[in-house]
Amino acid sequence: MKNNRDKKIYLYGVFAFIMLIIVSMLSTSNSPKEYPNFVTESPSPTGTKALYTYLQEQDIEVETQAQHPTEITSDGREVRMLMNPSISTDEQIADQYKDYMMDGNTIILWKYNPDGLFELETEPVHNGSDEVQTVEVQFNNQPYDAQMESNVRLMTKETDQVLLEDEFGVVGLERQVGNGTLITILEPGWLTNDFLTEEEHTALVFHILSSAEGQTLVFDQYKRNSGEQIRSHFSLYPDWAYVLLVEGILLTILLLWHQGKRFGPILPVREEHVRFSDERIRALAIWYLKGKNYHTSLVDQANFLREVIRERYGIPYSKDWKERLELLDNQINIPAKDLQVFAKELEHILQQENIHKQTYLQWSKTINNIRKEVEKDE
Amino acid sequence: MKRFKNWWDRLLFRDKGIVPTGRLLLFYSIFTIFLLIISFWRFSWLFLGISTVIVLFVSILEIIFIPGKKEVIAKRIISGEIERYEKSTVSISIQNQSNYDGMVRLVDEIPASFQTIFPSNVPLHKEKETIVDYTIFPQVRGKYVIDKLYLRIRGKFGLWERQITTSLPDEVKVIPNLSETKRYLESAQKYLLHEGIKIRKTKSGVGEFSKVRNYVVGDDPRKINWRQSAKLQEVMTNEFEPEHGKNMVILIDCGRMMGVELTESNRLEKSIEAAITLAAAALDNGDYVTVIIFSKEIKAVVPAGKGLAHLNTILQTIYSVQVDPQESNYPLAMQYVQSIQSKRSMIILFSDVQTFIHEDHNLLYMKKIRKKHLFLMMGIEDQLLQQKIRTEPVSALHTMQKSVAQKHLLYQKEVMLKWQKHGLPMIEAPAERLAVTAVSQYIHTLNRGLL
Structure with a gap:
């Protein structure tokens, strides 16, 4: 009966668990889809869908490309938008973009700090606070209100044409690269859905994009959408490494299975019921040592030596150490003089209550040596 | 928790299921190396996935050709009684x-x-019965139940193994080693050769008539059987031997200190084997033997019996005795002996001398017992104590241990001497000579007619 009830409770538990899984799955599927920043399909505040669809509706030729920079082909009449790209260490990619510009195309680079990209240099500025500030930006000598997040400003060369600047320095510039042009703007934030209509961003953006008139405007989405990201994960290592990884995992599973499968009974270890006869001696020795009973210990050793001598040479207990050791003379391999000194000092030391550890060890050795001599077979 | 364990066992196919073999691992490693080499030229996830699945699937097809659980029938043939330290063969028949x-x-x-x-x-x-033998060499006495038999069968290619477990409960008794007993029963004189004791039979005047035999030089001429000499035309003499029908009580202590390890097995093991040899000697001599095993309480009792058949009763009673993790209660054992044995008898106690002497009131009981019975205590010499006494004083701890050991030995000698004065001898023998010492003490007592 009890068993049955247990089973029921158990089933309720399983049911509740399954429900929990289903509910959590449903709730996660309702949550907003996440997009990477600056993606043209993204309606999120960080996306650029607003600008993209507006341009499409204005019959401007726009398209989104996501292929690897090495796969870019062009006819020399394109304007490419790079929105906050990561600073790549890959020389090949940088060269590819440069070649692209050499062919007569234009790249508009939107990046908070483009230092290191396309030989651009920046300098840091201190505008007093870390917060986003609304500043006045000059474009063609006309002031526009805009929010500035970047805390660096561009350093210009002589050949560069300044597009935008504020009180701290250059915010946007145009540079000739071969037949093409590189336009750099420090504020990719102006393009996002959230900020496009704030302040006078819209006007600024369209002024900048006006150079693309009559050309195809390409939004470069390389490394932006997730598919590309996975591909990049898998091309991180050479192919053979992935073969080794997959087969290695399988081989490890097989090896663990082969090694770990129980074959035979569980054998209890034999250690608890094993005991040695010196447990009493060990325990007492530690106890004596803690109490520093060196004197008692020396007395015991001397008594034992006395017994050993009595057994071997029949010298009775009634004799004192001096007499006893005198009788031992010529019997053992220790000079009589040493024995006399030993007898005298031993009687002295056995009188002392407090013995130092070193003295104790030294005397133990001496007593042991005599014992060994006495027990030695002729 | 128990249910979880059950589920866990089931999940892991405990004691059943299949296992990859070393050969499969080798083949799979070769396959991996092959794929690795190919990947330098071409790499595709699809190819990798498909080839891996195909290789694993083909290898696992072998399971069809491995005999299954229902097609394999196993039986075990094992003798129910094995002596300790005696090799025995177990046969497994697999059909x-x-x-x-x-x-x-x-x-x-x-x-x-x-x-x-x-x-x-x-x-x-296929379709045949195979007999597999293996030899066992039991080290510890006791009663055991051998249940499960685990089999792993591999097929023709040997890539996978199938594990089968069958329940075949068998009970096995590992009885004490009887080699010393057998040696005694074969030739008592030879067994006691090194002890230098003779089973004296010619002591005149005492004992009972044993047999008539040829007169040899040195025999007492007063014992010549003239009637038989005349009949056989040869000088014959009467032979006497000590009286039969004496009582012997063997006490075996199985308390804490009897579990002490020796170089081979433990003290209890050695004591039991010595006790059985002693019992065999006494029974062979026609005496009555009682065996009592005790620790904190009385664990097992074999009432007085006569004849060699009684040895089996003793053996069956005491073969499974184990060491108790408790101090021995000597007074209780002594009281018990007095209550069941009112006739004068020889009491032999197998115990640990060091434990025994540290209890003062034992002497009081013993003195009382001494009035009626003959008491002898047998102990096993403590090799570790001797070793401790002779260690070099290299550190304070070592020296302390050494001095404590020396003190203990002195005290032991003193107490043993005191007891001996009261007519309660204590004998310590090395483990391997315990049985022979016990038997020689017994013969000695008989020869002197003390019982």
């Missing part, structure tokens, strides 16, 4: 009813003290 050959290796659920090496890779022919 393969399937149409496929196989190779089998097995593990039996025998205790760890049955030292053995299980046979591996024995061919298992």
